[in-house]
Amino acid sequence: xxxxxxxxxxxxxxxxxxxxxxxxxxxxxxxxxxxxxxxxxxxxxxxxxxxxxxxxxxxxxxxxxxxxxxxxxxxxxxxxxxxxxxxxxxxxxxxxxxxxxxxxxxxxxxxxxxxxxxxxxxxxxxxxxxxxxxxxxxxxxxxxxxxxxxxxxxxxxxxxxxxxxxxxxxxxxxxxxxxxxxxxxxxxxxxxxxxxxxxxxxxxxxxxxxxxxxxxxxxxxxxxxxxxxxxxxxxxxxxxxxxxxxxxxxxxxxxxxxxxxxxxxxxxxxxxxxxxxxxxxxxxxxxxxxxxxxxxxxxxxxxxxxxxxxxxxxxxxxxxxxxxxxxxxxxxxxx
Ligand code: LMR
Numbered sequence: 001x002x003x004x005x006x007x008x009x010x011x012x013x014x015x016x017x018x019x020x021x022x023x024x025x026x027x028x029x030x031x032x033x034x035x036x037x038x039x040x041x042x043x044x045x046x047x048x049x050x051x052x053x054x055x056x057x058x059x060x061x062x063x064x065x066x067x068x069x070x071x072x073x074x075x076x077x078x079x080x081x082x083x084x085x086x087x088x089x090x091x092x093x094x095x096x097x098x099x100x101x102x103x104x105x106x107x108x109x110x111x112x113x114x115x116x117x118x119x120x121x122x123x124x125x126x127x128x129x130x131x132x133x134x135x136x137x138x139x140x141x142x143x144x145x146x147x148x149x150x151x152x153x154x155x156x157x158x159x160x161x162x163x164x165x166x167x168x169x170x171x172x173x174x175x176x177x178x179x180x181x182x183x184x185x186x187x188x189x190x191x192x193x194x195x196x197x198x199x200x201x202x203x204x205x206x207x208x209x210x211x212x213x214x215x216x217x218x219x220x221x222x223x224x225x226x227x228x229x230x231x232x233x234x235x236x237x238x239x240x241x242x243x244x245x246x247x248x249x250x251x252x253x254x255x256x257x258x259x260x261x262x263x264x265x266x267x268x269x270x271x272x273x274x275x276x277x278x279x280x281x282x283x284x285x286x287x288x289x290x291x292x293x294x295x296x297x298x299x300x301x302x303x304x305x306x307x308x309x310x311x312x313x314x315x316x317x318x319x320x321x322x323x324x325x326x327x328x329x330x331x332x333x334x335x
Contacts, residue, residue: 025060026248028240029084031069033192035216039146039274040088040236041065043267050259059252061086067193073172080137085244088144088236092173099132104316104324106175108182108231108305109298114145114272116328117233125323130237138239141257142264145271146210148230152223153206158291160184160304169195169207174315176208178308179232192217199223210234215278220288227291229301238264299335306335 030048034040048061064070070078076097078084094102104110111117120126121143130140151157153166164184170176172189180187188204192213198204199222206223207214208231214220238260245253282288293301309332313321324330 025058028061028086030061030086031064031075031084032088033067033072036065038212038216039267039271040144043144043263046266047259047263054255071191071193079241082241086240088238090234090236092171096172097136100315101129101317101320103173103175104320106173106232107309108179109302110324111233120324120327123327137242139242139245141238141260144236144264144267146234147271147275149208149232150211151208151227151229152214154224156225157227160301166205169204175312178311179305182305182308211275212278215282220282223288225289228293231301302335306332
């Protein structure tokens with residue numbers, strides 16, 4: 001081939017690929033560990049819909065639910081490496097990352113209800129915590145709700161004493177470890193995707209989780225009892241890889257931020273109902289006995305676990321604990 005023909009062929013090929021290249025969408029891989037029909041799973045779908053509509057093909061969100069890409073710890077590493085761009089890990093999972101203050105959300109009974117919790121997330125405490133993620137290479141875009149935790153086991157748990165000697169799966173959090181030890185239980189750290197099998201094979205006796213997580217992971221198939229202790233909270237911080245985020249065109253970033261704000265409000269609107277509905281579904285199966293814990297009975301649970309607040313002060317930070325007490329009116333002396 002003559003040089004001129006060779007050049008002409010090259011130019012023609014370029015002319016074909018350049019527009020295609022220019023139209024390549026920005027891909028945001030969003031990995032998470034829970035089922036699609038949970039508050040977080042639905043939040044991810046909602047965000048995808050908003051972003052893909054508004055960006056008119058410029059941004060594509062690929063959702064990988066149910067630990068299909070990465071398990072708990074691996075997904076955070078993957079975000080740091082840039083293999084995925086977005087995650088919504090539970091707040092407990094930021095402690096092992098070195099942002100120990102997030103474990104304040106794991107303190108037993110520190111929040112009585114969603115209102116208190118949302119006030120803290122929206123206020124200075126929640127916003128300052130998100131900023132602490134930046135040196136780790138993350139940008140915190142917002143908080144997504146899930147709900148309050150129940151205890152499940154194959155033994156009826158009514159009183160704190162019933163927890164003695166039970167092997168209970170927890171997320172990797174020093175606060176959750178201390179909480180289980182305060183109850184005389186034996187905490188076992190396991191990835192979320194491994195819990196069902198661990199229950200089935202007797203590696204653990206039970207776990208603490210939100211009802212939506214229990215139901216959508218089918219834990220109720222292998223747990224005879226569910227106790228409504230409401231002793232703690234599971235929610236999420238949506239995070240992105242900072243390098244990726246900083247490299248986005250400013251107008252797209254603004255669009256993504258707005259979509260995230262709207263999605264956080266959407267998740268806040270569905271979280272309680274998702275958990276209430278999951279409870280009714282579990283009830284309907286008739287296989288798991290639901291044990292309500294009355295406000296009066298909760299007093300004994302609070303009493304058994306309140307020591308964890310003081311015990312974890314040096315890890316989580318006295319300031320952040322006090323700031324939450326102040327925001328919610330929590331008084332540890334009452335227990
Ligand atoms: C768990 O590991 O139990 C939960 O944090 C999973 C989740 O993301 O809700």
